[in-house]
Amino acid sequence: MTEFWEASFRDKQTMWGFGPADAAISTVDLFRKKGLKKILIPGFGYGRNAKIFTDHGFEVTGIEISETAINLAKKHYGDTVIVYHGNVSDMPFDQKSYDGIFCYALIHLLNDKERAKLIEDCYNQLRPGGYMVFTAISKNTPTYGDGTALGKDWYETRHGVKLFYYGPESVDKEFGRYGLLEAKEINEPAKNTENRSSQRFWEIICKKQK
Numbered sequence: 314m315t316e317f318w319e320a321s322f323r324d325k326q327t328m329w330g331f332g333p334a335d336a337a338i339s340t341v342d343l344f345r346k347k348g349l350k351k352i353l354i355p356g357f358g359y360g361r362n363a364k365i366f367t368d369h370g371f372e373v374t375g376i377e378i379s380e381t382a383i384n385l386a387k388k389h390y391g392d393t394v395i396v397y398h399g400n401v402s403d404m405p406f407d408q409k410s411y412d413g414i415f416c417y418a419l420i421h422l423l424n425d426k427e428r429a430k431l432i433e434d435c436y437n438q439l440r441p442g443g444y445m446v447f448t449a450i451s452k453n454t455p456t457y458g459d460g461t462a463l464g465k466d467w468y469e470t471r472h473g474v475k476l477f478y479y480g481p482e483s484v485d486k487e488f489g490r491y492g493l494l495e496a497k498e499i500n501e502p503a504k505n506t507e508n509r510s511s512q513r514f515w516e517i518i519c520k521k522q523k
Contacts (some may be wrong), residue, residue, distance in 0.1 A: 335501055336448045336516055337362040340415050341369055341520070347444060355401045355435065356419035361384035363394060366415075375413070376401055398495060399461035402427050404434040411438050414445035418501075418514070421450045421477045424467075428477070436491045439521040447488070447517040451498055452478040454513035479515050492519040 318503050333341075334426040336430075344352065344366075359382045366373050367390070368417025377383050383396050403417065414435045420428050435445050451457075452466060459476050460468040466478045477505040484496045495518045500511040 333362050333365040334417055335448050336417060336446070336449075336499065336514070337365050337415065339516070340413075340446045341365050341371075343444065343446070344371070344413045344415075345369060346505070346514070347420075349444065351412045353411040353435070353438060354414045355414070355431065357386065357396050358382050358478055360390060360394065360396075362415065367394065371413075374407075374409070376404065376406060398515045401431050401434075404431070405438055409438065410440040410443075412440060412443050414439060414443075416445070416447045418448050418450070420447055421474065421479065423477070424475070425477075432491055434520060436519070441521055441523040443521050445491075445519045445521075446471060447501075447515075447519075448501065448513045449479045449484075450476060451513040452480045453498060454478070456512070461496050470500060482504070484515055484517060488517055488519055494518045494520050 320487050332449060350372055352371045352373050354363055354373060357377040360375070363375060363386075373394045375386070375394060376399065376409055377386070377396050378400050380398055383398055386394065397474045399406060404422075416431070416435065420431055423431060458468065458488055460470040461467055466480065466483065467475065468478070469475045481496070483491070488496070495505060497516055499514050500518050501514045503513060
């Protein structure tokens with residue numbers, strides 16, 4: 314997987330531009346309303362979804378597996394954003410507590426054990442009363458069922474990417490005991506399409522109880 318992402322970033326560089334995903338925009342609105350400040354972004358990439366957080370005064374820390382992506386991010390952020398180089402499966406990378414966590418389009422790339430660990434690790438790094446927001450690909454997206462079946466709702470694409478597609482049952486099963494507040498399906502991207510086709514995602518919001 315590391316090799317796949319390195320190749321993707323080398324070939325396409327900032328392939329998504331620096332406009333934030335719609336889910337990042339709505340998450341910033343939520344975090345601002347809740348008065349959050351310190352934010353962790355697992356799966357930081359080259360930072361396109363971080364910019365809207367930093368622009369609104371959030372203190373951002375990231376985790377990213379691709380060194381190429383981190384180097385691209387440094388060109389835009391310098392030392393204003395800390396990005397740990399490593400796999401999210403190796404969390405935690407520090408002993409800090411965060412007010413909010415935003416994890417975009419990452420969790421569905423993991424197997425069941427890795428997904429469970431990521432959710433628990435993120436929840437453990439939330440301060441009491443903190444929020445975490447995940448986006449995860451939905452079974453209602455057009456690509457559901459494409460590729461080789463590896464298990465229930467789990468497929469490998471022709472490019473070798475393994476995707477777990479979420480439905481209401483799997484959302485509740487995996488996030489239910491981690492302060493699940495809301496889960497809704499969204500089209501992503503919608504506002505920021507830039508001639509790209511839209512996919513169906515779950516936007517999953519959890520709150521750590523005090």
